[in-house]
Amino acid sequence: MKTMEIGKGVFFVMGKHKGKFPFSNSLIVKHKVMLDLGCGIETVKDLADKVEFAALTHTHPDHCSGAWVFNFKNKRVLSPKGYKTELESLANRFVNEKLKERWKNFVTNTMGIRDFNAECYSDGDLILKEPEIVAIHTPGHTADMHVFYIDGRIIFGSDIDLTAFGPWYGHEESCIKEFVKSIEKVMELDASIFVSEHEEPVFGRENVIERLQMYLDVFERRNEILIKLLDEPRSLNELVKLSPFYMKKPYEKEMLDYWESQMIEKHLELLIERGQVVKVDGKYVSL
Ligand SMILES: [Zn+2]
Structure with a gap:
């Protein structure tokens, strides 16, 4: 110890x-x-x-x-x-x-x-x-x-x-x-x-x-990463697959995917509120 x-x-x-x-x-x-x-x-x-x-x-x-x-x-x-x-x-x-x-x-x-x-x-x-x-x-x-x-x-x-x-x-x-x-x-x-x-x-x-x-x-760096990824429309699931925050998931992938999805979703809510991202037909895209 x-x-x-x-x-x-x-x-x-x-x-x-x-x-x-x-x-x-x-x-x-x-x-x-x-x-x-x-x-x-x-x-x-x-x-x-x-x-x-x-x-x-x-x-x-x-x-x-x-x-x-x-x-x-x-x-x-x-x-x-x-x-x-x-x-x-x-x-x-x-x-x-x-x-x-x-x-x-x-x-x-x-x-x-x-x-x-x-x-x-x-x-x-x-x-x-x-x-x-x-x-x-x-x-x-x-x-x-x-x-x-x-x-x-x-x-x-x-x-x-x-x-x-x-x-x-x-x-x-x-x-x-x-x-x-x-x-x-x-x-x-x-x-x-x-x-x-x-x-x-x-x-x-x-x-x-x-x-x-x-x-x-x-926090802001992650916002910027998402804004860039949303140059083209992507769904939440597609974003989770790209794993912009975790990048690698060496164990319990399903659980880490779930947590990363929660983190991404919170950023998306924030970016929509700020008018930097919109949600159209289930996909998110930068403005
Ligand atoms: Zn803790």
Whole structure:
């Protein structure tokens, strides 16, 4: 397990496979709380004994797969208010009816997630008093996503993950406009350390802002890609086949196609609203 002290008593825990999906990085603060539990079941088992409780930024399996371990050890888990935490409810939110069983098998086999129980927190709640950890609601990626603002200087950024892929919003509940607002909200916080859950931490206020801006720019880049592709009329299915965002789908192609289709559709809605694309006879075309 690779750990790094990024602030006094604040330890970055690099997840399995360097925290790349289907795993994620965690933070441990003052041996009190572990933030997110997707770093790999074995690591969660080791670390659960070293903290008092855990808090989850959102209910994606790659961030909460180890929560059942905390249940098993009779330690509290905090999760966003209003969202159930058993697999069946998560499947209903994250895929369509046709893909449900497949998705449940995928997350169980690759991440080791099981049903778990959690207490809830809401936007603005204090996760910890000393040092202060505040939950800030940052929807867009999922409806329930929060970032944790630690001691007024460290952001645990969850899936504002700063990856080269860029923002991900492949669920029905995901929303580009909210995602943009959430990133802008995080940029306004006075943080000099940003912890992505799928990348290495970023140090220095200027670097943090620069990386967040690069990440934000991906939305417009994707709009431009679609506008170009729609020089000729194409249906949503045809666009998904061209895979303008994912480009390759090395596993679970059907599921990734479904998520990419959701992402493309959200851009198309936005471009229609802006008057840059129209829909004629079931096909989309640039104006
Ligand atoms: Zn996520």
